[in-house]
Amino acid sequence: MAAGGDSTVIRRSTLRQQIADALRDEVxxxxxxxxHPFTVKEIAEQYGVSATPVREALLDLCAQGLLDVEQHRGFKVHAFTADDFRAMVEARTLVIEGIFRSGAEEALAATPAEVLISIRRRADEAERAARAGDLDVLIGYDLRFWRELGNIVNNAYISDFLDRIRVQTWMYAVPLLRRAPDLTNRLWHGHCALADSLVRRDLSTAQRLIAEYNAHALALVR
Known part of the structure; x- marks a missing residue:
């Protein structure tokens, strides 16, 4: 009986995460x-599932700052402002600068070669999409690139924080970027150069590239 109960919890938890991931991709x-407003019932019918994992997924997205709860009405997608965006870029800049000041070289030295190879592969995919101006493809690869890069520090709190902020900055930037007639070579595409500098443990170049990335983000949506 206990084993069956545990299995049910695992399946529900997995479904909850799948729904949260799917909705985040939609956003x-x-x-x-x-x-945009919606209810638990609407999402449950859309995905053909029960209300419980949907409600849990929506609350997870609320905790990540992506959705707002509307009392007695449901949920809506959170609207970030230009001030929010600037503050988020500043926050991730400060955190990354702190990483470089405290043990980045040791973290890189302890990183297995296969991890760095994987990051380089993500970098190539993200850069290709960025140069082509393919926003839909870029978002997924860019998030995976920075997520793997963040995991090098071996601190789940820092990795989760940076990943959450990066999702939120994309949420703000995407509607603005979609108004541009052509994004070819307008999106930041220094992923490979950054990955290569980390492989060489050239931290000064890595810091410069990340600073350029943040400045580019601010300029692009200004």
């Missing part, structure tokens, strides 16, 4: 725009 793609 990042702009198919669920800022301010």
């Amino acid at each position: 990042l793609a702009g198919r669920l725009p800022c301010g």
Whole structure:
């Protein structure tokens, strides 16, 4: 009986995460725009599942700052402002600068070669999409690139924080970027150069590239 109960919990937890991931992708793609309202019932019917994992997934996204709860009405996609965006870029800059000041070289030295190879592969995929101006493809690869890069520090709190902020910055930037007629070579595409500098443990170049990335982000949506 206990084993069956545990299995049910695992299946529900997995479904909850799948729904949360799917909805996050919808938001990042702009198919669920800022301010868009919806209910648990609507999402449950859309995915053909019960209300419980949907409600849990939506609350998870609320905790990540992506959705807002509307009292007695449901949920809506959170609307970030330009001030929010600037503050988020500043926050991730400060955290990354702190990483470089405290043990980045040791973390890189302890990173297995296969991890760095994987990061380089993600970098190549992200850069290709960025140069082509393919926003939909870029978002997924860019998030995976920075997520793997963040995991090098071996601190789940820092990795989760940076990943959450990066998702939120994309949420703000995507609607603005979609208004541009052509994004070819306009999106930041220094992923490979950054990955290569880390492989060489050239931290000064890595810091410069990350500073350029943050400045580019601010300029692109200004």
